[in-house]
Structure formats: structure tokens, C-alpha cells
Amino acid sequence: MKVFKFAAAAVAVAGAFVSGGAAAQALVKVDGSSTVFPVTEAVAEEFQKAKKGGVRVTVGVSGTGGGFKKFCRGETDISNASRPISKKEIDDCKAAGIEFVELPIAFDALTVVLNPKNDWADKGITVAQLKAMWEPAAQGKITKWNQVNPAWPDRDLTLYGAGADSGTFDYFTEAVTGKSKSSRGDFTASEDDNVLVQGVSRDVNALGFFGFAYYEENKDKLKAAKIIAEDGKPAVGPSMESVLDGSYTPLSRPIFIYVNAKSLEKPEVKEFVEFYNKEGAALAAEVKYVPLPKKAYDYNIEQVAKLARGTKFGGENKVGITIEELMSLEAK
Known part of the structure; x- marks a missing residue:
């Protein structure tokens, strides 16, 4: 590889x-x-x-x-x-x-990534929680992990994502917030996925997203979040198997x-x-x-x-x- x-x-x-x-x-x-x-x-x-x-x-x-x-x-x-x-x-x-x-x-399994030292989101992140982090209304307001889930720690929430010219940004925002390009603007954006990898890998409070290949290439320094499509549904991680069987939704x-x-x-x-x-x-x-x-x-x-x-x-x-x-x- x-x-x-x-x-x-x-x-x-x-x-x-x-x-x-x-x-x-x-x-x-x-x-x-x-x-x-x-x-x-x-x-x-x-x-x-x-x-x-x-x-x-x-x-x-x-x-x-x-x-x-x-x-x-x-x-x-x-x-x-x-x-x-x-x-x-x-x-x-x-x-x-x-x-x-x-x-x-x-x-592709669009992958939400965490720092490996993140030990509070192991059970999964719901699409609704991702929306709470990324929707335009969150800008300047949702700045802590515990604002998204009270069970999560009182830590700064640092976000990394694809740039506005990216199809990954378009797809992620449509899948998560319900409208393409509808996103808060106060996050670190880059068209270069390696910049996002470096950012998340160096910050315990970070969350980012990009294509599965870049996660696989860097999984020694990142953790893939499991996604819960709806409350009550099982948490599913990104993999070839979960894409093929349709269970990794809505991010495949x-x-x-x-x-x-x-x-x-x-x-x-x-x-x-x-x-x-x-x-x-x-x-x-x-x-x-x-x-x-x-x-x-x-x-x-x-x-x-x-x-x-x-x-x-x-x-x-x-x-x-x-x-x-x-x-x-x-x-x-």
C-alpha cells in the first residue's frame, strides 16, 4: 500500500x-x-x-x-x-x-475520524450528533464535546473537514445536515486529506472526515468513529463489508x-x-x-x-x- x-x-x-x-x-x-x-x-x-x-x-x-x-x-x-x-x-x-x-x-466509505486517545465516543456517534456539530447554527456556539452529548467530557471540540470545492464536503454536509454545503465555517478545511490526517492525529479533541483510503493508510494514528444512522440502530464502522451489505449508511x-x-x-x-x-x-x-x-x-x-x-x-x-x-x- x-x-x-x-x-x-x-x-x-x-x-x-x-x-x-x-x-x-x-x-x-x-x-x-x-x-x-x-x-x-x-x-x-x-x-x-x-x-x-x-x-x-x-x-x-x-x-x-x-x-x-x-x-x-x-x-x-x-x-x-x-x-x-x-x-x-x-x-x-x-x-x-x-x-x-x-x-x-x-x-467509498466516507470516514469520520477521531484521535486515538479519544475514549469517550467509542460506542458510536449518531448522525444527529454529527449534525449538532456541523450545522451552520453550531458556528461559535457548539464548541465543547459535552454540548453534543452530556456524557462526553468538557473538552474543546476541534473540527477538520474537506474544503468547499470538495465533493466529500458536499456529500458529508448533505448526508449530515440535510443540505449540500450547509455547514459551520469555523473549522480547519483543506482539499489535501493529508493535512486533515495530521490535524486530527495531533489533537485529542479533534474530529474530521475524509475518504476511507486515507483512513486505512493512516489508521495507526487515527480512530474511525462508528456511525449510528438512527437512534436504536446499531453502531457500524466503515469497512468494505459494511459498504457491500449496505449497513454503513448514510456515509457510503x-x-x-x-x-x-x-x-x-x-x-x-x-x-x-x-x-x-x-x-x-x-x-x-x-x-x-x-x-x-x-x-x-x-x-x-x-x-x-x-x-x-x-x-x-x-x-x-x-x-x-x-x-x-x-x-x-x-x-x-
């Missing part, structure tokens, strides 16, 4: 140059979600090896929202996304003449790549996307995401061949959707 390190501006996953220099290389440009980055990085590295330096794949990390801004301006071939494309982003792409193919490529979610339909006219882009769906299951599991069933990847390849444009989500998140429900959706 490799450590995920990247600059917020961009990460180049560069293949070896063929003899004759860079001019001989074809280029595939990807940007977007830091959550999806580990999967796409792994696929890009294997693809470049398979192409023996004939194709270079660059993978930027500007967050889901930042990635879609570039994608809808025609600056990238593929956009990594940890949530479905929004209505505004659909409109922006349409205005620029950008058509796209939407491809779910794995499931599909992650995506969006492909510019015009870019698929370029052989290197089409080959990369096909390679992604042939090898993506194994590589997603390797970097600690939950692979989709083989039929889902086969379906993706058919969608690419047909240039099946559009989205299955209508510009909205579907919080708590299961793998089976995802498979039953039709593009619109």
Missing part, C-alpha cells in the same frame, strides 16, 4: 519518456477529487507501464468542484468526482458544448470519473478509460475502496462504446444509495 502524497495544485503521474522525447507521447489530462485520486493514480501508473511510455497521464487534485470547473471549460479529458455532477455543472458544461459520459468506478457513496465525449475520439483517452474499467476493480481494492461488481465495469465499457452521454443522478446526490440501487439507475 503506497502513501498518497500530492500538492493541492496538481500532481503529475508521469510515464517514462520514449526515445525521441516528449513529442512522441500522447497525453491524457485528469483533474478533480482527492478522494478518487488514489484509484486514478494507480490506474494511470499501470496504464503508462502497459503503454511503455507512449502515453503520459497527468492527474491533478483540485477537488471535485474545482475539477468540474476545468472539465466544463474543456481543459481536461477526465474529471475525478466523489459525488455526482451538479445541475449547475451540467449547465456550465452544456453552455461550453461539453458532453460527457458518467462512469461510477467504486464505492459511489465515486466517479466523467469523460469528455469528444476526448473519447482520441485513442489514448478511450484506451485509458477502457483500461480503467478492466483493471479498476483490482486497483480500487488495492487502494482500499470497494470495487463494483464486474457487470458494472462491463456496462461502463458498453457506455463508452455507445458514447452514452448524461447522468444517472439528475444533478443531485442520492444520499445512502447502495451498490444495487446504483446499478438499477438509468442515464438521463
Whole structure:
């Protein structure tokens, strides 16, 4: 398992140059979600090896929202996304003449993390308690753990979370507070999940959230909170098993790549996307995401061949959707 390190501006996953220099290389440009980055990085590295330096794949990390801004301006071939494309982003792409193919490529267990020395929230945290911490009304008011649960200690509550351009931020806020981007603003925000890891690992009073892969990579210095979806329901921790059986709710979610339909006219882009769906299951599991069933990847390849444009989500998140429900959706 490799450590995920990247600059917020961009990460180049560069293949070896063929003899004759860079001019001989074809280029595939990807940007977007830091959550999806580990999967796409792994696929890009294997693809470049398979192409023996004939194709270079660059993978930027500007967050889901930042990635879609570039994608809808025609600056990238593929956009990594940890949530479905929004209505505004659909409109922006349409205005620029950008058509796209939407491809779910794995499931993630969005993970709420605690400092390992936190010994008061071991029984689980309810979604209602997370809302009490994160809703806009909590800003400047909910500053202690015991304000959320009287059984918890009179300690400062320090929050770390994804930045506003992050699809993880969008999904978490919709799942927890009921509205995308509806959140208190007085928390440490970063598009770089490693910054959040460091913050929570160094502060006993901290709570944060990010994708499961980053928790798995750093679980020696973090603790994953168990989530209680509703009062009376069992507390469930994030894992491949709890995502597959649908019990880790509402924080399990599909992650995506969006492909510019015009870019698929370029052989290197089409080959990369096909390679992604042939090898993506194994590589997603390797970097600690939950692979989709083989039929889902086969379906993706058919969608690419047909240039099946559009989205299955209508510009909205579907919080708590299961793998089976995802498979039953039709593009619109």
C-alpha cells in the first residue's frame, strides 16, 4: 500500500519518456477529487507501464468542484468526482458544448475520524450528533464535546473537514445536515486529506472526515468513529463489508470519473478509460475502496462504446444509495 502524497495544485503521474522525447507521447489530462485520486493514480501508473511510455497521464487534485470547473471549460479529458455532477455543472458544461459520459468506478466509505486517545465516543456517534456539530447554527456556539452529548467530557471540540470545492464536503454536509454545503465555517478545511490526517492525529479533541483510503493508510494514528444512522440502530464502522451489505449508511457513496465525449475520439483517452474499467476493480481494492461488481465495469465499457452521454443522478446526490440501487439507475 503506497502513501498518497500530492500538492493541492496538481500532481503529475508521469510515464517514462520514449526515445525521441516528449513529442512522441500522447497525453491524457485528469483533474478533480482527492478522494478518487488514489484509484486514478494507480490506474494511470499501470496504464503508462502497459503503454511503455507512449502515453503520459497527468492527474491533478483540485477537488471535485474545482475539477468540474476545468472539465466544463474543456481543459481536461477526465474529471475525478466523489459525488455526482451538479445541475449547475451540467449547465456550465452544456453552455461550453461539453458532453460527457458518467462512469461510477467504486464505492467509498466516507470516514469520520477521531484521535486515538479519544475514549469517550467509542460506542458510536449518531448522525444527529454529527449534525449538532456541523450545522451552520453550531458556528461559535457548539464548541465543547459535552454540548453534543452530556456524557462526553468538557473538552474543546476541534473540527477538520474537506474544503468547499470538495465533493466529500458536499456529500458529508448533505448526508449530515440535510443540505449540500450547509455547514459551520469555523473549522480547519483543506482539499489535501493529508493535512486533515495530521490535524486530527495531533489533537485529542479533534474530529474530521475524509475518504476511507486515507483512513486505512493512516489508521495507526487515527480512530474511525462508528456511525449510528438512527437512534436504536446499531453502531457500524466503515469497512468494505459494511459498504457491500449496505449497513454503513448514510456515509457510503459511489465515486466517479466523467469523460469528455469528444476526448473519447482520441485513442489514448478511450484506451485509458477502457483500461480503467478492466483493471479498476483490482486497483480500487488495492487502494482500499470497494470495487463494483464486474457487470458494472462491463456496462461502463458498453457506455463508452455507445458514447452514452448524461447522468444517472439528475444533478443531485442520492444520499445512502447502495451498490444495487446504483446499478438499477438509468442515464438521463
